Amino acid sequence: xxxxxxxxxxxxxxxxxxxxxxxxxxxxxxxxxxxxxxxxxxxxxxxxxxxxxxxxxxxxxxxxxxxxxxxxxxxxxxxxxxxxxxxxxxxxxxxxxxxxxxxxxxxxxxxxxxxxxxxxxxxxxxxxxxxxxxxxxxxxxxxxxxxxxxxxxxxxxxxxxxxxxxxxxxxxxxxxxxxxxxxxxxxxxxxxxxxxxxxxxxxxxxxxxxxxxxxxxxxxxxxxxxxxxxxxxxxxxxxxxxxxxxxxxxxxxxxxxxxxxxxxxxxxxxxxxxxxxxxxxxxxxxxxxxxxxxxxxxxxxxxxxxxxxxxxxxxxxxxxxxxxxxxxxxxxxxxxxxxxxxxxx
Amino acid sequence: xxxxxxxxxxxxxxxxxxxxxxxxxxxxxxxxxxxxxxxxxxxxxxxxxxxxxxxxxxxxxxxxxxxxxxxxxxxxxxxxxxxxxxxxxxxxxxxxxxxxxxxxxxxxxxxxxxxxxxxxxxxxxxxxxxxxxxxxxxxxxxxxxxxxxxxxxxxxxxxxxxxxxxxxxxxxxxxxxxxxxxxxxxxxxxxxxxxxxxxxxxxxxxxxxxxxxxxxxxxxxxxxxxxxxxxxxxxxxxxxxxxxxxxxxxxxxxxxxxxxxxxxxxxxxxxxxxxxxxxxxxxxxxxxxxxxxxxxxxxxxxxxxxxxxxxxxxxxxxxxxxxxxxxxxxxxxxxxxxxxxxxxxxxxxxxxxxxxxxxxxxxxxxxxxxxxxxxxxxxxxxxxxxxxxxxxxxxxxx
Numbered sequence: 001x002x003x004x005x006x007x008x009x010x011x012x013x014x015x016x017x018x019x020x021x022x023x024x025x026x027x028x029x030x031x032x033x034x035x036x037x038x039x040x041x042x043x044x045x046x047x048x049x050x051x052x053x054x055x056x057x058x059x060x061x062x063x064x065x066x067x068x069x070x071x072x073x074x075x076x077x078x079x080x081x082x083x084x085x086x087x088x089x090x091x092x093x094x095x096x097x098x099x100x101x102x103x104x105x106x107x108x109x110x111x112x113x114x115x116x117x118x119x120x121x122x123x124x125x126x127x128x129x130x131x132x133x134x135x136x137x138x139x140x141x142x143x144x145x146x147x148x149x150x151x152x153x154x155x156x157x158x159x160x161x162x163x164x165x166x167x168x169x170x171x172x173x174x175x176x177x178x179x180x181x182x183x184x185x186x187x188x189x190x191x192x193x194x195x196x197x198x199x200x201x202x203x204x205x206x207x208x209x210x211x212x213x214x215x216x217x218x219x220x221x222x223x224x225x226x227x228x229x230x231x232x233x234x235x236x237x238x239x240x241x242x243x244x245x246x247x248x249x250x251x252x253x254x255x256x257x258x259x260x261x262x263x264x265x266x267x268x269x270x271x272x273x274x275x276x277x278x279x280x281x282x283x284x285x286x287x288x289x290x291x292x293x294x295x296x297x298x299x300x301x302x303x304x305x306x307x308x309x310x311x312x313x314x315x316x317x318x319x320x321x322x323x324x325x326x327x328x329x330x331x332x333x334x335x336x337x338x339x340x341x342x343x344x345x
Numbered sequence: 346x347x348x349x350x351x352x353x354x355x356x357x358x359x360x361x362x363x364x365x366x367x368x369x370x371x372x373x374x375x376x377x378x379x380x381x382x383x384x385x386x387x388x389x390x391x392x393x394x395x396x397x398x399x400x401x402x403x404x405x406x407x408x409x410x411x412x413x414x415x416x417x418x419x420x421x422x423x424x425x426x427x428x429x430x431x432x433x434x435x436x437x438x439x440x441x442x443x444x445x446x447x448x449x450x451x452x453x454x455x456x457x458x459x460x461x462x463x464x465x466x467x468x469x470x471x472x473x474x475x476x477x478x479x480x481x482x483x484x485x486x487x488x489x490x491x492x493x494x495x496x497x498x499x500x501x502x503x504x505x506x507x508x509x510x511x512x513x514x515x516x517x518x519x520x521x522x523x524x525x526x527x528x529x530x531x532x533x534x535x536x537x538x539x540x541x542x543x544x545x546x547x548x549x550x551x552x553x554x555x556x557x558x559x560x561x562x563x564x565x566x567x568x569x570x571x572x573x574x575x576x577x578x579x580x581x582x583x584x585x586x587x588x589x590x591x592x593x594x595x596x597x598x599x600x601x602x603x604x605x606x607x608x609x610x611x612x613x614x615x616x617x618x619x620x621x622x623x624x625x626x627x628x629x630x631x632x633x634x635x636x637x638x639x640x641x642x643x644x645x646x647x648x649x650x651x652x653x654x655x656x657x658x659x660x661x662x663x664x665x666x667x668x669x670x671x672x673x674x675x676x677x678x679x680x681x682x683x684x685x686x687x688x689x690x691x692x693x694x695x696x697x698x699x700x701x702x703x704x705x706x707x708x709x710x711x712x713x714x715x716x717x718x719x720x721x722x723x724x725x726x727x728x729x730x731x732x733x734x735x736x737x738x739x740x741x742x743x
Contacts, residue, residue: 007450008457148708152673155654160668162658169658174651199712199733206704210646215697215712235465240696251643251701 002227006057009231012238015190015214017061018054019205022047024196024221026078031221037081042223044089048099053227055103055137057234060344061186063140065204069112069149083116086143087123093139094127104136109338110182111145112153128338135342138186145182147206154180166329171322179330181207185341188248189213191237193230195222212248214240469716476717480725489722490541494582497548500728507735511553512546513687513710515702517694517718536570538693538723540577543638545727547578547589553637553685557702561642567593574638589635596645596683599652603660606679639684646701653680680705689713689734691726 022043029039047064054062067082093100094107109124116124124143154177161167178184189208194201197219201209209215214237218229331341483489491497516535539556546554562570571593582588653676660666686706692698692714699707713730715721 004454004457005461007454008461011455011458012462146708148673148677148705151650151705152671152676155650155657155676156668156671158654159657159661159666159671163661163668167658169655169662172651172654172658174647177647177651177654200709201707201712203708206707207647207650210699210704210707211643211701213699215699217712231461232465232468235462238462243696247698 002053003056005227005231006053009057009234009238013241014058015234015237015241016059016187017063017189017191017208018059019063019065019189019192019209020047020050021065021192021194021202021204022222023065023194023198023202025223027196028221028223036078039223040081040085044085046223046225050225050227050230051139052099053230055099055105059137061138061140061183063110063183063186063189063205064142065145065202066141066143067111067145068142068203069115069144069146070203071144072115083120086141087120090123090127090141094130100131100134100139104134105131106134106138106340106342107131108138108140108182108340110140110142110150112149113143113338115144124338128340132340132342136345138342138344140183140186142204146203147201148203150182151207161329167325168322171326176326176330178207182336182339183208184330184336184339185344187344190241190244191216191233193218193225193233195220195225211251212244214244473717473720477720480721483722483725488724490724491545492581493584494544494548495584497545501549501731505731505735508550508731509688509734510551511555511685511687511689512551513555513557513690513702513707514542515557515690515692515694515698515700516559532566536566536573539570539638539640540574541723542727543574543591543636544577544581545724547591547636548581549731551636553639553687555639555641555684555687557641557643557700559643559700561644562595562640567595567640570640591636591638592634593638593640595640595642596649599649599656602653602679602682603656606675606682607665641684641703643701646703649703650680650705676705686710689730691730693718693723693726695719 025039025043026036027039028042029036034042051062066086071082072079090107099105100107107127109128113121113124158167158172158177158180162169162172183189183205189205190213192201192205192209192213192215194204194216195218197217199217201215214233216233216236218225218233220229488496491500516538535558542556543554574591574593578588578591657666657671661668680703684703684706686708687710690702690707690710690712692712694700694714695718697712697714699712711734713726713733715726715729
């Protein structure tokens with residue numbers, strides 16, 4: 001029955017990236033009188049089920065809010081339970097999970113893992129490393145994550161890049177910032193679902209969800225969430241899909257002609273592009289040196305003036321150089337060890 | 346100078362020893378080595394069922410897959426694709442019957458798809474009918490658009506426990522038509538809507554009202570809007586002695602936010618005072634006002650954050666700040682200097698879409714959206730949102 005419904009849904013457009021705020025596990029646990037801890041386990045089972053459904057449909061990325069930095073404020077025993085759960089389930093996911101093997105899911109852990117205990121961090125590292133090569137789908141576990149931390153982290157790393165003179169302030173654009181977030185190798189978020197009837201985002205994927213994203217607040221606890229509750233959301237998304245795609249294009253255009261189009265093929269071609277860019281910019285540089293040497297007798301000044309003159313007179317050269325500089329910066333720094341870049345199929 | 350050349354990075358990432366051999370070596374040797382690597386790659390694939398591609402729609406998947414393997418810098422791209430093609434032929438040939446069944450089933454699935462959507466549409470229309478009926482009986486409860494502050498106060502009720510101090514509203518498309526010209530009537534309607542919202546908000550006691558629109562507002566229009574709001578406020582409060590003052594503004598350029606932070610830091614250091622100074626630092630334009638109306642456009646969202654990084658980067662180059670100084674708290678003081686965090690967000694659009702509302706600020710905002718925008722008056726939604734907000738409890742992660 002479910003498989004048939006999924007096949008039917010596939011006639012329309014399928015979201016590429018779904019975000020889930022799994023809220024209401026404890027309240028559900030209390031509701032069915034099994035306690036908080038059991039509630040979390042039930043919640044995990046639901047996650048597995050929904051993940052399987054999403055994969056079967058062909059969703060590329062599923063991002064789940066497992067633990068917020070704010071959640072450290074909870075009673076210690078509850079935090080402990082969650083850590084234990086995360087540890088066992090992550091190990092299980094990367095080693096034995098049939099789902100992960102079958103759909104080639106790469107596990108990513110988004111968030112400030114330095115806040116976690118050592119043993120949990122070790123498991124995370126292992127899970128990420130083991131599934132690093134899986135490039136057909138991504139499961140993003142936000143653990144411990146807040147969107148403000150993500151934005152701060154990205155800002156800090158870009159500013160440090162400027163400080164180290166790897167980047168120019170003029171290189172920074174909205175798309176560059178987007179590429180330095182934890183979700184850098186994921187397509188833009190299409191659907192964000194929050195369960196338990198709350199109507200706020202609680203610091204989850206603020207950047208990703210605030211434009212061209214279908215947000216849904218569902219009035220049931222997370223363990224009660226099933227495919228049949230997902231179905232109407234998907235139908236509503238399909239009705240909106242065209243307008244979402246259109247507004248995304250508008251945003252892309254708004255970023256100006258200088259900006260590179262955020263295209264899937266762009267990412268694939270990036271590496272070859274960089275080489276070409278470097279070659280051409282080198283040629284141009286050489287040509288320029290000769291030209292300017294003819295013009296001015298002081299050859300020492302030439303190198304200093306180079307950057308400025310290039311920007312003014314050769315609109316093509318600095319643009320390619322900029323592109324290359326940005327992409328090499330984004331590729332080489334290793335501040336996101338738990339989110340290796342992958343090119344999704 | 347820029348980072349190491351991409352070619353060297355390619356090699357480093359590829360990790361295969363064969364790539365590191367000098368180019369002037371014997372070609373035979375190279376061939377042997379490449380053969381060796383191809384074999385190991387094939388073995389790797391056999392071991393890793395996760396990387397193995399699904400070969401259902403063979404023709405379609407082949408090309409993107411081979412290109413993506415190059416992109417992911419697998420050591421031997423060519424051998425990889427060769428193995429995929431061979432598996433394609435072996436797996437797809439016996440499944441001709443299943444393929445025929447699949448093709449036969451397609452219309453059936455499509456029919457089901459249509460039925461699902463129709464059913465969904467039906468449910469939505471049923472819900473719309475229900476709200477229509479409700480709206481029909483509304484005038485007995487409260488007016489569709491009250492014109493006096495007394496009425497709003499009565500409708501909201503005295504016993505509302507929690508009221509937002511900052512209300513955000515996202516409005517429907519306005520201003521520019523398809524041809525790119527400013528549509529006068531639509532713009533006018535938008536102004537009227539803002540004026541109304543300002544009236545109601547001031548009656549409830551909201552301090553800040555931020556309104557999101559699709560296009561940036563003209564500075565000339567800002568003046569006109571200010572006049573209009575002043576005018577309507579007078580009408581609205583004609584029974585009262587004092588008319589509250591509303592000030593309309595847009596966000597100040599991001600460049601000013603940093604100096605504000607420095608000011609605050611300095612004053613904090615000097616006086617050792619609490620960080621509450623931040624609110625007083627807002628320039629009031631020489632006027633005291635009761636309601637602060639901020640008009641936002643999509644450029645104030647994501648682009649402002651990027652602009653902020655440019656600004657911080659320049660400051661870092663001037664050695665005013667270091668990158669270690671940038672913490673969540675730092676960014677918050679800087680970004681919230683001009684716009685506080687809204688507590689309630691009402692979306693006056695058909696779809697629940699955050700339309701690039703400044704992402705930093707909507708962390709804990711209650712988002713209210715009524716699915717039947719077309720049939721329900723704005724005032725009703727306004728009241729519903731306030732009541733919904735009063736009921737909400739925030740646990741702040743606990």
